[in-house]
Amino acid sequence: MDLAAFYELVEKNKSFMIASHVAPDGDSIGSVLALTLALQKIGKKAVPVINDDIPEKYKFLPGSDLIVKETSANYDVLIALDCGDIERLGFDKQLKEYGAIVVNIDHHKSNSYFGDLNLVDSNASSVGEMIYQLLDGKVQIDYDIALNIYTSIITDTGSIRYSNTTPLSLKILAKLVDKGIRPDYVSRQVFERRSLASIKLLKSALSTLEILADGKIASLLITQDMLKVAQANEEDTNGIINYAREIDGVEVAVLFKENEDSLIKVGLRSNEKVDVSKIAAKFNGGGHPRAAGCQLRLPLKETQEIVLNAVKLAIMEETGERCN
Numbered sequence: 001m002d003l004a005a006f007y008e009l010v011e012k013n014k015s016f017m018i019a020s021h022v023a024p025d026g027d028s029i030g031s032v033l034a035l036t037l038a039l040q041k042i043g044k045k046a047v048p049v050i051n052d053d054i055p056e057k058y059k060f061l062p063g064s065d066l067i068v069k070e071t072s073a074n075y076d077v078l079i080a081l082d083c084g085d086i087e088r089l090g091f092d093k094q095l096k097e098y099g100a101i102v103v104n105i106d107h108h109k110s111n112s113y114f115g116d117l118n119l120v121d122s123n124a125s126s127v128g129e130m131i132y133q134l135l136d137g138k139v140q141i142d143y144d145i146a147l148n149i150y151t152s153i154i155t156d157t158g159s160i161r162y163s164n165t166t167p168l169s170l171k172i173l174a175k176l177v178d179k180g181i182r183p184d185y186v187s188r189q190v191f192e193r194r195s196l197a198s199i200k201l202l203k204s205a206l207s208t209l210e211i212l213a214d215g216k217i218a219s220l221l222i223t224q225d226m227l228k229v230a231q232a233n234e235e236d237t238n239g240i241i242n243y244a245r246e247i248d249g250v251e252v253a254v255l256f257k258e259n260e261d262s263l264i265k266v267g268l269r270s271n272e273k274v275d276v277s278k279i280a281a282k283f284n285g286g287g288h289p290r291a292a293g294c295q296l297r298l299p300l301k302e303t304q305e306i307v308l309n310a311v312k313l314a315i316m317e318e319t320g321e322r323c324n
């Protein structure tokens with residue numbers, strides 16, 4: 001990472017838009033807020049922008065009330081966080097209309113290097129981890145900033161359970177705990193609170209479970225109707241795919257989500273062997289080796305057939321075993 005270029009850019013400019021992707025998660029929100037608060041602390045104008053609703057469970061994060069949706073204002077610098085490509089921002093206009101200089105800070109392997117300055121580290125567990133490294137020794141990381149970074153790392157590593165957890169992520173988490181962060185408090189906010197609607201949705205989603213390819217693939221479906229009956233929203237679908245991934249013998253879990261506008265959203269998770277970001281890329285999606293997604297505008301049945309065939313092929317290629 002070219003940190004010197006980043007520091008120089010911060011020093012020379014006054015106003016910053018700190019933006020991240022639609023369908024925000026703990027890493028996008030936490031990293032946006034950590035960087036925003038740090039820039040404000042050194043006297044810069046910094047505005048956090050996420051063009052979507054912030055899930056309730058992340059509203060405990062310091063600064064979350066500062067987040068605004070896309071505005072027409074322009075800034076010296078636009079910093080995009082956790083976005084593999086420009087489309088993920090969900091903005092209407094060209095990026096240059098928001099900021100004269102575009103900085104791209106991300107950890108997706110598939111990153112398209114769309115910035116004037118690109119800090120891309122696919123070995124980083126989360127963008128929060130990258131922000132910590134950027135701030136370390138430059139800005140006093142106070143409790144509020146620490147809480148945001150901690151939440152970034154803990155959500156993208158699934159509570160330090162996923163394969164992207166590294167010695168560095170653990171060291172940074174330890175330093176943040178030293179600053180007063182209580183792991184049990186963050187866990188309760190992020191992982192241990194569920195709406196009744198999400199449990200009702202889980203109940204009906206699990207009833208769609210299908211096991212394919214000799215037990216190597218588990219597939220789930222969430223329809224618009226199921227969301228309506230459970231009175232659930234998009235946020236309530238989070239984590240449901242893991243029930244399929246955790247089944248003994250399953251290598252790839254697939255969740256098909258029917259969208260309002262006849263779009264099918266596909267979530268992909270794998271356990272050990274299959275790089276699901278490559279499967280997602282076949283359908284213009286993206287993500288990480290163990291967690292990825294894509295969208296198809298096709299009838300549900302057709303989408304399921306095409307995607308599940310691609311998954312079977314990937315498993316065959318990866319394991320050398322036949323898949324039925």
Ligand SMILES: [Mn+2]
Nearest residue numbers: 027082126127
């Ligand atoms: Mn991330």
